[in-house]
Structure formats: C-alpha cells, structure tokens
Amino acid sequence: MTTKNRYAEYDSLASMYDDQGTQRHDIVVEQLEQLVLQHLPKPARILDICCGTGQIAQRLLQKGYQVIGIDSSEEMLRYARKNAPHAEFILEDARFFQFTSTFHAVISTDVGLNLINTLEELKRVFQNVYQALRENGIFIFDLYVEELCIEDWQTTKIQGEAKENNAWINQFDYDAETKIGCDRTTRFELIDGQWQRFNMTFNWKLYSITDIKSALAKVGYTDIVFYNIKNDFGIESSGHVGCFVCRKS
C-alpha cells in the first residue's frame, strides 16, 4: 500500500477513539458470538478489517481465536499493538488488501465501512474479503443503513464538551444528493500550556440495505441476512445500525 492511499486522517482520531470505554466493545463481541463465533472451531482464523485500536481483536484473542487486524491508520495500529499484543496487525487499506482463502471469518465493526464513500470501492472490499475467506467462511459487518438512518441524519446535529484541558465541538450535516453525512470535529487541547487546535472531518456514506445485499450477491456471497441491531438485539445505543452476515460458498 502506498502512503498516498492511506486514510491518514484517522490518525488524529486514534486517541479519542481508544478512550471510548470498554462496554461497547463487549456488546459487539457478544453479537459476534451469537451470530458467527459459536459456529467456528477454535482456534479459527479471523481477519478484522478496519480494526481501529484493536479492542475487538483483543477480545477475540482472549476467546481463543487467531486474529489478524488491518487498518489504514498507523496511529490506530500503534494503540492496537498495545491493546492486543498477541494479535498481528498490518497497515493495510480494506480496499486494497490481498489474502487467499485463509480465514474462517472476516469481521468489520463500528461502522468502519461507511467511511468508504462509493459503492464501487465498497464492492472492491467485498471482493477482497471474499478472496480472503475459506470455503464456507463467514463475513459479518455492521453499517449505518439508509432505511434506518435517513430521517435522523437529515437534521444538523451539534455535540460538544468543554473540560479543563480539552474541548471539542462536532457538527454533523447530511447531503441528500451525495447521501454523505459530513462529520466535522474541532478539538482543542492544552499542550505544554498552549492551546492547540485539531480538525477532523469524516464522510459517512449512507447505503441502502437493497444496494448492499445486491453488491454482496454479485460478488458471490450467499445466505445474506440483515439484522436491525436495535430490534433484533435490543441494543438501544446502536439505534440506527444494521448488521449483515453472509457466506462464501
């Protein structure tokens, strides 16, 4: 992977992201357990794409799986190697990685794939995952989906907090034409007695369940199932998140 391809802007998010508490990761792993893990042998090989700071990888390791994580942010992986010292982490972009028939399961959590902003690129990810899976291997990923999010995303949202040594403000605006939610965070941090400013912008593409199912089917996946995290798992905090499970056959 060339530096040019890297999603380097996620570097600046790593410390905040890693600091979000552990409970939400526990919940995600519980879902993975219910949907996928209970059907896998141990030690199965799992690939975690867009693995972030390795919180999920560490929990899978503790459950007895072999885990490889890929992410395109070096800073995220710096945290990941601390959080999950026995997993393997590779600096790789989900759109460009290549493994051949290696994994029992591929996972992607925390709606990382919404950060891929075109269906063409997302389909390339699906193809890379397909190639990386063994026969009958399972691919599971969560996603903000249009059917669940569209109403909520159409109002501009402001969030923020001011503490003694740091402050942040986040504004979220949805563009109905491109179906992209622009998520801008401005952060101030007191470093060596001076306030520093950091800006982060993330574009979340909103895909429809129909488009995702169709793209998965075209790549060759079967047994494609969609879950509404809130309704099917009773998890209120994941209000607008959906989860897809499918199989390489």
Next chain:
Amino acid sequence: MTTKNRYAEYDSLASMYDDQGTQRHDIVVEQLEQLVLQHLPKPARILDICCGTGQIAQRLLQKGYQVIGIDSSEEMLRYARKNAPHAEFILEDARFFQFTSTFHAVISTDVGLNLINTLEELKRVFQNVYQALRENGIFIFDLYVEELCIEDWQTTKIQGEAKENNAWINQFDYDAETKIGCDRTTRFELIDGQWQRFNMTFNWKLYSITDIKSALAKVGYTDIVFYNIKNDFGIESSGHVGCFVCRKS
C-alpha cells in the same frame, strides 16, 4: 458603585453581543413603539437599564428621545458609546442605581433582568425604577418566564460553531431546584497566532408571571399587563419571552 458589585463577567461577552446583527434590535424597538413610545411626548426622557452595547439606545435617539443607559459592564459601555455617541451612559448596576422622578419611561430589553438571580434583588430593581419614573411613567421589560420556558429549559442543550479563527461551544443546563438555567460558553480565539480560551458562565433565573406581577404590585405599580411576545406580536424568534408593562401612579 464599587467594583465589587460589578457584573464584570459580562465584559467578556461584549464583543460577541455587539456582533449579533441589527434586525433583532429593530424588532424590539417596534414592540416598544407599539406598547409605550407612541404614548410619550418627544423629547421624552427614557432610561435604559441593562443597556448592553447601546443598540436600543441609538434607535431611541434616532426617534427623537433623550436616552440615558446604565449597565454594570465597562466593556459593554465602551461599545455603547461608539454605537450611540449622543446618548449618555453610566456605569451602574440595576440593583443599586438612584434617580428621582426623572424619566417618562424606563426600559429593559433582551431579558437582561433574568440575570438577576433572586426575587429580592429583582424587587430592589423594581423599586429603583419606580423612584426614577415620573408620575404616570411607564416601565417595560422583557423576561424569560417560567410558564413559557420550563418545558424547553429542562433538556440540556448544546450549541456551537467552529470557524477558521474562532470557535465556541455552549452548554445550557437547568436546575429545577434553584430554577436557574446555567449557560456556559467556552470560546477559543486565534490571537497573534496563538489560540486563547475564554470561559463565560451566565445564570438565568426563571421567574413566574405570578411572582413578577405580585412583586410589581407590592412596589406600587398599577396597570400591570403581561404579553406573550410570540402569540401577541407574532415574533417566532422570541419564542419563550414575555413582556411586562406597568405604570407608576
């Protein structure tokens, strides 16, 4: 007035406050015209308490009135003297000023009186105004009132904006026990290439229409009338603001 008494914390608000655009002041003066000004001779003497940056004073001057403004922020008055060079401005706290039977009307706009946090202190303001009015003089002031605001104030609100050279975040929390809305603003400004942080906290006390009417009557005012700015004047932007008009007789 001693420095100790001064609401000096409003100094830091002056530049933002002065920068809020002119249209809202035009609307306020229109209301004053309908309710009070049309009944006054010109040049009547008007006292503007909590006059802020003098935007209303300047408009009254242009209409041919004599205006004295008082405010307890020196910085507000610095702007006021620029905005209304022909008005007279005095550094005075509404709770402590003394004039005797001088004015045809006393006004207080932009909910300044909600910043006075006890009914006892507010009653003292009403007494000072009473003393400052001529016989038949009119007192008009606007206020956030409990009956209109309580529902809206009970949800925590976050607002903010990040621009190239400045950013601010505001959080508003209401305490049902003290009936005080705490309004905290953290502002960052790029000054000579360095980010500086400023904090401002304002406590807005929520009074009921009943309490205000009763306090006015006890001081000696008559013809006390309450207006709902939104319903009675059709001004949506003043959604939760009420206006009291009364007379010294």
